[in-house]
Amino acid sequence: MLSWQRTAFHFQPQKNWMNDPNGPVFYKGWYHLFYQYNPNGAIWGDIVWGHAVSKDLIHWYHLPLAMVADQWYDIMGVWTGSATILSDGKLMMLYTGSTNESVQVQNLAYPADPSDPLLIKWVKYPGNPVLVPPPGIGAKDFRDPTTAWLTSEGKWRIAIGSRINRTGITFVYDTKDFINYELLRGVLHGVPNTGMWECVDFYPVSTTGEHGLDTSHNGPGVKHVVKASMDDDRHDYYAIGTYHEKNVTWVPDNPEIDVGIGIRYDYGLFYASKTFYDQNKKRRVLWGWIGESDSEIADVKKGWASLQGIPRTVALDTKTGSNLLQWPVEEVDSLRLTSKEFEKIELKPGSVMPLDVGSATQLDIVAEFELDKAALEKTAESNVEFSCSSSEGSAERGALGPFGLLVLADDSLSEQTPVYFYIAKGKDGSLKTYFCTDQSRSSEANDVNKSKYGSFVPVLEGEKFSMRVLVDHSIVEGFAQGGRTTITSRVYPTKAIYGAARVFLFNNATGASVTSSLKAWQMNSAFIRPYPDDDDERHSGTEPTHEVRGSKTKYLGNLLTSSLLFLNARNNFL
Numbered sequence: 034m035l036s037w038q039r040t041a042f043h044f045q046p047q048k049n050w051m052n053d054p055n056g057p058v059f060y061k062g063w064y065h066l067f068y069q070y071n072p073n074g075a076i077w078g079d080i081v082w083g084h085a086v087s088k089d090l091i092h093w094y095h096l097p098l099a100m101v102a103d104q105w106y107d108i109m110g111v112w113t114g115s116a117t118i119l120s121d122g123k124l125m126m127l128y129t130g131s132t133n134e135s136v137q138v139q140n141l142a143y144p145a146d147p148s149d150p151l152l153i154k155w156v157k158y159p160g161n162p163v164l165v166p167p168p169g170i171g172a173k174d175f176r177d178p179t180t181a182w183l184t185s186e187g188k189w190r191i192a193i194g195s196r197i198n199r200t201g202i203t204f205v206y207d208t209k210d211f212i213n214y215e216l217l218r219g220v221l222h223g224v225p226n227t228g229m230w231e232c233v234d235f236y237p238v239s240t241t242g243e244h245g246l247d248t249s250h251n252g253p254g255v256k257h258v259v260k261a262s263m264d265d266d267r268h269d270y271y272a273i274g275t276y277h278e279k280n281v282t283w284v285p286d287n288p289e290i291d292v293g294i295g296i297r298y299d300y301g302l303f304y305a306s307k308t309f310y311d312q313n314k315k316r317r318v319l320w321g322w323i324g325e326s327d328s329e330i331a332d333v334k335k336g337w338a339s340l341q342g343i344p345r346t347v348a349l350d351t352k353t354g355s356n357l358l359q360w361p362v363e364e365v366d367s368l369r370l371t372s373k374e375f376e377k378i379e380l381k382p383g384s385v386m387p388l389d390v391g392s393a394t395q396l397d398i399v400a401e402f403e404l405d406k407a408a409l410e411k412t413a414e415s416n417v418e419f420s421c422s423s424s425e426g427s428a429e430r431g432a433l434g435p436f437g438l439l440v441l442a443d444d445s446l447s448e449q450t451p452v453y454f455y456i457a458k459g460k461d462g463s464l465k466t467y468f469c470t471d472q473s474r475s476s477e478a479n480d481v482n483k484s485k486y487g488s489f490v491p492v493l494e495g496e497k498f499s500m501r502v503l504v505d506h507s508i509v510e511g512f513a514q515g516g517r518t519t520i521t522s523r524v525y526p527t528k529a530i531y532g533a534a535r536v537f538l539f540n541n542a543t544g545a546s547v548t549s550s551l552k553a554w555q556m557n558s559a560f561i562r563p564y565p566d567d568d569d570e571r572h573s574g575t576e577p578t579h580e581v582r583g584s585k586t587k588y589l590g591n592l593l594t595s596s597l598l599f600l601n602a603r604n605n606f607l
């Protein structure tokens with residue numbers, strides 16, 4: 034059971050604990066992911082920087098640790114940081130060190146050999162730390178520098194999360210050389226009663242298209258996103274607004290949904306996230322740390338804890354203008370194997386229907402739902418005050434929902450993880466749609482989290498209800514309406530595992546039939562393994578496609594081996 038929980042196409046270190054993504058960057062043909070890592074166990078502690086590289090954000094090579102805790106200014110931990118690519122292509126890495134006295138300071142590191150596309154060796158600037166907490170700020174309240182962006186004067190600007198009493202804030206500094214910094218007056222932004230802001234992210238989004246923008250991009254057709262990870266409730270909140278470079282401030286479009294009090298990237302487990310601009314594909318990519326929600330004892334038994342969510346492209350939703358769209362990077366589609374399609378399945382009120390999708394522990398499902406129009410119109414007011422987390426979950430029976438998918442379910446449905454929509458109707462006839470995941474029956478184990486997750490999702494005139502769900506053993510990621518609302522859950526079934534896992538459609542509405550069309554793909558496993566010791570291969574991989582790498586045959590050989598392994602594994606499951 035515990036071995037089944039390990040994922041097959043999500044990034045995980047080979048063993049031990051991982052948390053925040055750090056310094057993601059595309060450099061000389063490789064995507065780099067650094068991450069908070071405990072080399073000594075499956076719980077948080079002894080934090081250093083793990084490192085892996087990929088050509089496509091899906092298949093990864095593990096590399097040696099990038100930075101370890103070996104200096105007085107980071108001896109208690111090499112904490113979170115961000116990469117900046119300078120105009121001449123140089124790379125700067127700023128990170129938080131926890132000093133020998135547990136003071137949070139900011140340090141500078143850079144590649145020992147900038148011509149090495151794998152960036153294996155890092156040098157810590159001998160004059161570190163480059164920043165210490167400003168006067169009056171707690172020694173433990175000053176961390177996680179952002180990627181720097183250029184000001185119109187040509188200086189680099191960074192933000193760092195902090196707090197003053199209960200107000201979460203972001204300090205802003207200008208620098209010309211990443212060594213000397215000027216603390217700017219005021220703060221970029223702050224929100225009362227939100228507590229410490231960790232892992233602040235600040236980036237532009239286009240108001241006219243879905244392409245990503247370089248972090249320094251500014252001007253017409255641009256809005257700026259501020260994201261902060263709330264240490265108080267361990268959720269990532271973002272808000273969209275306007276950046277005023279001269280005043281060094283950012284103002285949210287809607288103060289009622291400001292950072293920390295409004296919308297979240299994800300309504301499940303998703304924390305300490307960070308974006309980077311992928312100049313290779315002109316998109317902004319979001320990484321997020323997905324923790325465990327089982328017991329620490331189980332994590333220690335498994336020998337690992339946490340994974341990274343599937344990297345997502347992130348862009349402004351130009352249709353609503355008020356939220357971002359997050360979607361699995363397109364490379365995920367390359368893992369799709371065989372598929373099964375189901376057309377216009379009618380689900381009467383109170384029905385559950387099994388779907389024969391084959392093995393059901395590694396899936397990519399795209400589903401659409403339509404509600405019976407007559408029922409929608411004749412239903413009077415229905416559950417206007419609905420909330421996913423405080424409702425009865427998928428067992429709640431409203432006039433217009435819930436309806437959706439049951440994944441990681443066993444035949445008897447004693448275990449199931451419903452991912453679903455729920456529609457509330459106001460007195461004035463207005464509809465409000467919620468996207469939820471209910472973990473309450475996800476496992477018969479009693480030492481795992483069973484809460485219900487979810488939130489409101491905008492559904493525009495003429496749109497069907499649509500969701501995409503990625504299932505990879507113990508992780509279920511749901512994206513509603515093209516990624517307007519997302520939910521990531523970690524679930525630990527005891528029976529619905531290996532060949533016993535199934536998928537169902539369900540409609541628990543009392544007053545409406547639902548028609549669903551969907552496609553479900555079996556997902557291949559990704560290669561996530563140590564970088565080969567082979568010198569030729571090490572120096573050949575500077576192109577962003579597998580095919581042009583030095584050992585094409587080896588890659589194809591690996592592909593074949595992996596497919597055989599996959600088939601083997603599938604046969605075992607069946």
Ligand code: DQQ
Pocket residue numbers: 052053069080112113129176177231232262305
């Ligand atoms: N994780 C790091 C900190 C950061 C926190 C330490 C967020 O730098 O604030 O592992 O998860």
